[in-house]
Amino acid sequence: xKEVEQDPGPFNVPEGATVAFNCTYSNSASQSFxxxxxxxxxxxxxxxxxxxxxxxxxxxxxxxxxxxxxxxLLIRDSKLSDSATYLCVVNDPIYNQGGKLIxxxxxxxxxxx
Amino acid sequence: xxxxxxxxxxxxxRTGEKVFLECVQDMDHENMxxxxxxxxxxxxxxxxxxxxxxxxxxxxxxxxxxxxxxxERFSLILESASTNQTSMYLCASTSVGWSGQGARAKNIQYxxxxxxxxxx
Numbered sequence: 001x002k003e004v005e006q007d008p009g010p011f012n013v014p015e016g017a018t019v020a021f022n023c024t025y026s027n028s029a030s031q032s033f034x035x036x037x038x039x040x041x042x043x044x045x046x047x048x049x050x051x052x053x054x055x056x057x058x059x060x061x062x063x064x065x066x067x068x069x070x071x072x073l074l075i076r077d078s079k080l081s082d083s084a085t086y087l088c089v090v091n092d093p094i095y096n097q098g099g100k101l102i103x104x105x106x107x108x109x110x111x112x113x
Numbered sequence: 114x115x116x117x118x119x120x121x122x123x124x125x126x127r128t129g130e131k132v133f134l135e136c137v138q139d140m141d142h143e144n145m146x147x148x149x150x151x152x153x154x155x156x157x158x159x160x161x162x163x164x165x166x167x168x169x170x171x172x173x174x175x176x177x178x179x180x181x182x183x184x185e186r187f188s189l190i191l192e193s194a195s196t197n198q199t200s201m202y203l204c205a206s207t208s209v210g211w212s213g214q215g216a217r218a219k220n221i222q223y224x225x226x227x228x229x230x231x232x233x
C-alpha cells in the first residue's frame with residue numbers, strides 16, 4: 001500500500017465546473033497535511049495547508065478526516081489557470097522535527113474552455 | 114519570500130562523469146532535501162540534511178552522495194553518472210516550527226526550480 005494515495009487522473013473538466021480530489025494516507029501518526037500544485041515542467045508550490053477543522057481559500061476548500069485518514073480538495077468555478085497537477089502531501093511522523101514529507105503521485109487537472 | 118536556487122536548469126552529461134548539482138537557500142532553513150521526479154513515479158527522496166555536515170538517506174540514495182558544508186548550501190553528487198539517472202532533480206528546504214499563517218502551518222517545503230539532467 002502506498003503511503004499517500006490519490007485519485008488517478010487526468011480530470012478533464014469545463015470552465016466553471018466544480019472538481020474534487022481525494023487522498024488517503026497510511027500513517028495515522030501524521031500531523032501535517034498539505035496540497036501542493038505543480039505546473040507542467042515547474043516545481044511544486046504550496047497551495048494550502050489542511051487543518052482538522054477544514055479550511056477555505058477563495059475557490060479552494062480543503063477537508064481532513066483523521067478517523068478515515070482522508071484528505072480532500074474541492075475547487076469551485078474552475079478556471080483555465082487551475083490546470084496543473086495537484087499533490088497530496090503529509091508529514092512523515094518518524095522524522096517529525098526534520099520536516100520530511102511524503103508526496104502522493106499527484107492528480108492532473110485539465111480545465112477546458 | 115523564500116528563495117531556493119538551483120545552479121542549473123538544464124544539464125547534459127556523459128555516462129561515467131561526476132556531476133554536481135548545487136542548491137542554495139536564503140532563509141536560514143535547517144533542513145534541506147534532494148528529490149528526483151520521473152513520470153509515473155512522482156517525487157522520490159534521495160537524501161536530506163538536518164544541519165551542517167548532517168545527512169540522512171532517503172528512499173533512493175544508491176548512486177548519489179551529498180555534501181552540506183554550509184547551512185545555506187546542499188549539494189547532490191552523482192559519482193559516476195548513468196543513463197538511468199536522467200531525471201528532473203528538485204531541491205527543497207524547510208524550517209520546522211510555526212509560521213505566521215494561523216500559527217498552525219509547519220513543515221512546509223519550498224522548492225527550487227529544478228534541474229533537468231540528461232545523461233547520454
